[in-house]
Amino acid sequence: MTYDVIVVGAGPGGATCAWKCAALGLKVLIVDRAPSLPRYKPCGGGIPSSLVRHVEGLEPEKFADLTVTKLRHTWRGKSPVLAEMTCSNGEPAQVWMVQRPRFDTYLVEKAQAAGAELKLGVKVSDVTVAADSVTVTAGDESWTARYVVGADGAKGIVGARVGLRLGKRWGIAREVEIPYAPPASASGGAEILMDACYLDYGSVKNGYAWIFPKAGYLSVGAGMLVPRQPKAEQNVGKILMDAIHTMLGSVGMTYPEGAEAPKLWAHPIPFWTGMEPLATKDGRVLLVGDAAGVVQPLFGEGIQYAVRTGNIAAQHLASNTTQSYTAAVREELAGEFDAALRVGKVFHKTPYLSYRLGVKNPAGTKLVGRLMSGEVSLEHLEQRIYDKLKNPFK
Template identity: 30%
Template sequence: MSFDVIVVGGGPAGATAAYQMGRAGAKVLLLDKAKEFPRDKPCGGGLSARLLHRFPYVREFLESGEVPVNPIRRVHLESPDSTRVTYGQNDPVLYLIRRWEFDAALFRRAQGVCTVRNGVMIRRCEVKPTHVELESTEGEIFTAPVLIGADSANSVIARHTGLRSEAAHKEYAVDMMEETDYSRLQVADREAIYLFLTLTQTFGYGYIFPKTEHLNLGFGCKLDWYLTALRGKGAEHHAGWVETLKQKGDVTGETDRSRYKAFPIPVSGPLAQTFTDRVLLAGDAGGFVNAFTAEGIFYAMASGSLAADTVLEAMRSQRYDKRQLSAYQRAWQREIGDDLRHSVEIQHRLFNGSGRMDSLVRNAKHDPELLRLIIGYSMGAARYEELRSYMMRSTVPTWVWGKMKAAVGLSA
């Protein structure tokens, strides 16, 4: 059977793209290395309100109970110096799901409109003058005029097409986490998420995400720091982190070491180029992750949707060259580009040992509007420009006054 397009990777980016193109009438082949869905997927599993607005069918399967969801209305935020502040609102700040259930729901929808092959791991991708050729580890060959690579942070498609080439330690974080049911591990506040912004010299934070029946908690850090400080000791560090949370009174019970997982997350922003002749990259494969919060589900689905739009237009024109597919990069830059670029800036400004993170949280403790904007930006409900503008208005007078006092020899 011939196909109009191949999608590699059945996670949120690939399933969204396949579903959208299949509904539009394209002949889509969706390949995934998992032998079956649901498949295990470690992840914090937070959905923003804007994701539900952008993809109404997600709201439908959450409201129907197909995917259990815990609406979160509070956030406990702790700075490196242990200053803690709590934010709450009437509407949900975030919707927590288990990724294996959520991904399976997206995959089922794609499966209904396209051809699916499970248990296929790609080892070679080659762009030819008239098509893209893929070879599986079993030696099976797949071809199509165009391809969407949505095959995770370790994307074979990105590497084999030359779109990802920088040193991995500069681009990735490592998330060390477990997802354990409440019979073993409990949290003090099931209606809140906890964020611990504890690393001061490099990007990193701890978190607690309570699901409907399970507790997800872990610690993320840049890969270079992990390789320097935690190589071979990830599980031990995680167990120690759980003990720290118990001492704080945030959790009770015992960690389940069999549920420990560590996985890479790209946190340096989208790749410089996310397209080439006959190939587009979406989701983690293209680096579509918020570098400040490490949230990737919304950006995965948005990039998958925009990639689908670009392929459908290419099919209409029967052109799959770089010039034609460059429309994809312009599209994601318009919708999510500023978000992702600013998230990298914030990561570099706050996780640098300057004490800015402590100052920000301390100020937010006494400034409800600043706190609202910090949480709103983190959860995708406030724009970077709003947060930056407010921070400038609220902090510049203090800074100017401090400089004036220093100039005339007064103590600050």
């Protein structure tokens, strides 16, 4: 059977692309290696509410566990500062906390409701491009389509098979999920605010540690967001684990040991340079999400950009303008990513000064709130940071 589009990978980018393609009348097949859905996927899981400005039809009440409106900052686990994220009208700015099994399944079901077909337990082994079609092979089975979308993650096979994203740059993160229920009384143990993200700086050079609340557990992790680390810091795993311990200690918790120890996950953080192509020259194969490396380099945020690139890809697939897909992604994201990269370089070069003047300043959190709500851009945030560094006492 021949399809208009085969999407390899049922994560946020792939499922969004399949949903939007099917809604636009294309015949779509989604394949994923998972044997069933929902499938487990560790993830910080924060999505700014500004995403609805870019992708129509999202229903956060159906996929969000919690809504965060506050940020709690610490420097190496000490001197906590809690600040509210607000919009320009004084209303709280929102970040949705999602569990990936629930969120991914929500998007896949949207795609199926629009007419997309789903095949699970498919481990793609090859992708072959012909003059007017692409064939996806998995063992003894194969499927053909006019286009293929690689949404198979940072180490996906689609890009590798067609010569895309070969010179990848990586950061790295380690993460655990710790069961948690708010104590019944103030003396009942460590109390985490379920409407706040906890962020710690200084424990990880070129990165940060975090606690993100979910329904029934906490996502706790640390990440290095700069691909090349100093030679003196080869033991990245230990550095990240120490940061996780510091993060937990800052809220009066300890890392569970023994039989209670959670599974520790490690995963790469891919980075797109902004220059490399995200589609083959003939436009037959496109990459979205982590497969395309579209992770924002300041916060390491990937989910919203996976959804956005999936949406952009669908528009170009439906209009047969896939050869201009990379340019469209650049037009929408390059300004944000370039500003994020420049801000990150300033922060990582002068971390404590940046923390004191920017992060710890309540006005900084309010500005982040306006960023999360989509009222201001990262370019605007960058300019405000430079103005503050030039006149720190203004």
